[in-house]
Amino acid sequence: MDLQTLGSYQGGAGPDFYEHVLHKTILVGDSGVGKTSLLVQFDQGKFIPGSFSATVGIGFTVMLLGDSGVGKTCFLIQFKDGAFLSGTFLATVGIDFRNKVVTVDGVRVKLQIWDTAGQERFRSVTHAYYRDAQALLLLYDITNKASFENIRAWLTEIHEYAQRDVVIMLLGNKADVSSERVIRSEDGETLAREYGVPFLETSAKTGMNVELAFLAIAKELKYRAGQQAGEPSFQIRDYVESQKKRPGCCSFL
Numbered sequence: 001m002d003l004q005t006l007g008s009y010q011g012g013a014g015p016d017f018y019e020h021v022l023h024k025t026i027l028v029g030d031s032g033v034g035k036t037s038l039l040v041q042f043d044q045g046k047f048i049p050g051s052f053s054a055t056v057g058i059g060f061t062v063m064l065l066g067d068s069g070v071g072k073t074c075f076l077i078q079f080k081d082g083a084f085l086s087g088t089f090l091a092t093v094g095i096d097f098r099n100k101v102v103t104v105d106g107v108r109v110k111l112q113i114w115d116t117a118g119q120e121r122f123r124s125v126t127h128a129y130y131r132d133a134q135a136l137l138l139l140y141d142i143t144n145k146a147s148f149e150n151i152r153a154w155l156t157e158i159h160e161y162a163q164r165d166v167v168i169m170l171l172g173n174k175a176d177v178s179s180e181r182v183i184r185s186e187d188g189e190t191l192a193r194e195y196g197v198p199f200l201e202t203s204a205k206t207g208m209n210v211e212l213a214f215l216a217i218a219k220e221l222k223y224r225a226g227q228q229a230g231e232p233s234f235q236i237r238d239y240v241e242s243q244k245k246r247p248g249c250c251s252f253l
């Protein structure tokens, strides 16, 4: 689509509308070549030596995966800014990232979160990033059967491209749209149990369980990174289950 046509789609007139045109560039390359450093330099105007975690205690990379439209971008924006992007659905192109620092048991943990495009045509781009991720949040949409059925294919890709010990969590998103639900909560739980991964239903719209998902991941990664003799063991599935049982958790009023 040319710029003039795009302007008329956006209701823009005259030169002003050019400011709203979105340009997207994708960085591709092997793990460790500096894709992230380049992006951070462009975004924040600084170079973080060593690793992106150098400025805070510890840092980890978390990737969001799942079919196009399941709500990955909204999920990330809800976590980062506490806001919900409603209205027009603008599919992610390639890959995007946001940072957020969370405090886990008194320790600051920096999460760098990669939002990937769910569309098939970007798969080869996103595969290049799998190996850099320590955790993967795999989303389906509880109102979209195909997105749930495709979870097995996503898990196959994960086993092919991601680190062997990557932390995986399964999330059934859009739980606020109960009138259009086609995937029962029990089905999500059964699938998660089959693969030995924790499971939560979430809503990027209301914020339900969004923070819990990231905090559970951060706790697990922090535990793995600093495991010391005598430290009580941490099991992410047990933690998620215990949090689900807390009063006020997980239901819509």
Ligand SMILES: Nc1nc2c(ncn2[C@@H]2O[C@H](COP(=O)(O)OP(=O)(O)OP(=O)(O)O)[C@@H](O)[C@H]2O)c(=O)[nH]1
Binding pocket: 066, 067, 068, 069, 070, 071, 072, 073, 074, 075, 085, 086, 087, 088, 089, 090, 091, 092, 093, 116, 117, 118, 119, 173, 174, 175, 176, 177, 202, 203, 204, 205, 206
């Ligand atoms: N009701 C409801 N709508 C949601 C929720 N999450 C996302 N949506 C809507 O679903 C649509 C797709 O959301 P996105 O976050 O762009 O989906 P995505 O998974 O990032 O899609 P790709 O970038 O193509 O991979 C948008 O219209 C959102 O407003 C949710 O939890 N509840």
